[in-house]
Amino acid sequence: MVKTRVGVVGCGSIGSEICKAIDSDEATGLDLGMELKFLIDTNPANVDRLCKSLTKTPDILKSDNTGLDRVLDTVDLVIECASQAAVREFIIPALKKGKEVMILSVGALLCESGLFEEIEKIAKEKGCKVHIPSGAVAGIDGLKSGAIGGIHKVELTTKKPPSGFEGNRYVKGQGIDLLSIKKAETLFMGHAKEAVKYFPENVNVAASLSIAGIGSEATKVKIVADPSTKKNVHEIVVKGEFGKFFVCIENEPSITNPKTSYLAALSAIATLKSISYPIRVGT
Numbered sequence: 001m002v003k004t005r006v007g008v009v010g011c012g013s014i015g016s017e018i019c020k021a022i023d024s025d026e027a028t029g030l031d032l033g034m035e036l037k038f039l040i041d042t043n044p045a046n047v048d049r050l051c052k053s054l055t056k057t058p059d060i061l062k063s064d065n066t067g068l069d070r071v072l073d074t075v076d077l078v079i080e081c082a083s084q085a086a087v088r089e090f091i092i093p094a095l096k097k098g099k100e101v102m103i104l105s106v107g108a109l110l111c112e113s114g115l116f117e118e119i120e121k122i123a124k125e126k127g128c129k130v131h132i133p134s135g136a137v138a139g140i141d142g143l144k145s146g147a148i149g150g151i152h153k154v155e156l157t158t159k160k161p162p163s164g165f166e167g168n169r170y171v172k173g174q175g176i177d178l179l180s181i182k183k184a185e186t187l188f189m190g191h192a193k194e195a196v197k198y199f200p201e202n203v204n205v206a207a208s209l210s211i212a213g214i215g216s217e218a219t220k221v222k223i224v225a226d227p228s229t230k231k232n233v234h235e236i237v238v239k240g241e242f243g244k245f246f247v248c249i250e251n252e253p254s255i256t257n258p259k260t261s262y263l264a265a266l267s268a269i270a271t272l273k274s275i276s277y278p279i280r281v282g283t
């Protein structure tokens with residue numbers, strides 16, 4: 001079988017999980033049928049660390065985008081799991097060369113005005129797929145289906161222990177004393193576009209829901225400091241012509257980056273599986 005040639009930008013928490021899954025897919029039975037051709041990370045130490053954990057070192061290891069045109073020629077699929085800036089830096093050139101892409105820093109599509117439309121336009125012109133995994137949320141399947149018939153409401157409530165908001169400038173600016181919070185307290189209510197300005201750590205979840213559903217100005221977000229929880233909890237309520245659903249996710253942090261939910265890396269690997277496997281279950 002001809003293997004799909006893959007390049008990965010970002011060798012941190014999510015990138016490492018993705019690369020290990022590709023590298024060990026025969027042993028684990030995942031059977032992705034992919035091979036790693038390049039790794040790019042601005043921090044060479046992260047590339048080194050990752051390579052030590054792989055059975056086969058990819059041909060091209062880089063710390064910047066020099067010679068990107070030639071590097072992109074070596075692959076069929078480019079995976080971005082680095083940063084919002086990396087989406088413009090690597091995904092746009094990859095699409096222009098007709099490569100299939102996957103974006104993990106989905107918040108970039110909410111924060112940089114016009115980027116989503118630009119990506120959509122190039123992908124249509126070049127006939128390539130842009131994969132955006134569900135990331136740290138569940139319910140994207142129902143939201144997409146519901147949106148076909150019409151959605152009336154999408155509401156995300158994110159709950160974290162008060163300590164999870166330490167150092168947040170908006171919380172400080174509101175004069176909220178996190179140490180004095182003894183029962184659940186709402187810190188913010190507004191739409192997704194506004195929420196990500198004040199709570200950038202929520203940006204990927206808000207972006208995924210907005211893109212799958214009814215956009216960032218219609219998607220409502222509530223942020224709660226809740227001393228009774230130890231996890232990052234996302235509750236999603238969707239109402240539409242289909243009826244209503246409620247999803248609650250209590251995410252475990254990834255071991256190597258506590259800011260990232262483990263589910264995000266798993267959803268990227270599941271997306272790779274859906275690319276390579278002929279039977280697709282779920283919307």
Ligand SMILES: NC(=O)c1ccc[n+]([C@@H]2O[C@H](COP(=O)([O-])OP(=O)(O)OC[C@H]3O[C@@H](n4cnc5c(N)ncnc54)[C@H](O)[C@@H]3O)[C@@H](O)[C@H]2O)c1
Binds near residue numbers: 104106136137260261
């Ligand atoms: N879609 C989701 O639900 C979801 C969930 C969690 C994280 N994310 C996003 O995925 C991305 C990766 O997350 P992570 O936990 O693996 O982060 P991480 O910090 O563990 O790793 C990121 C890696 O990318 C590298 N990097 C940063 N900018 C780069 C650039 N311009 N070019 C090349 N390399 C660069 C860093 O050196 C680092 O090694 C982040 O943008 C994060 O916000 C998305």
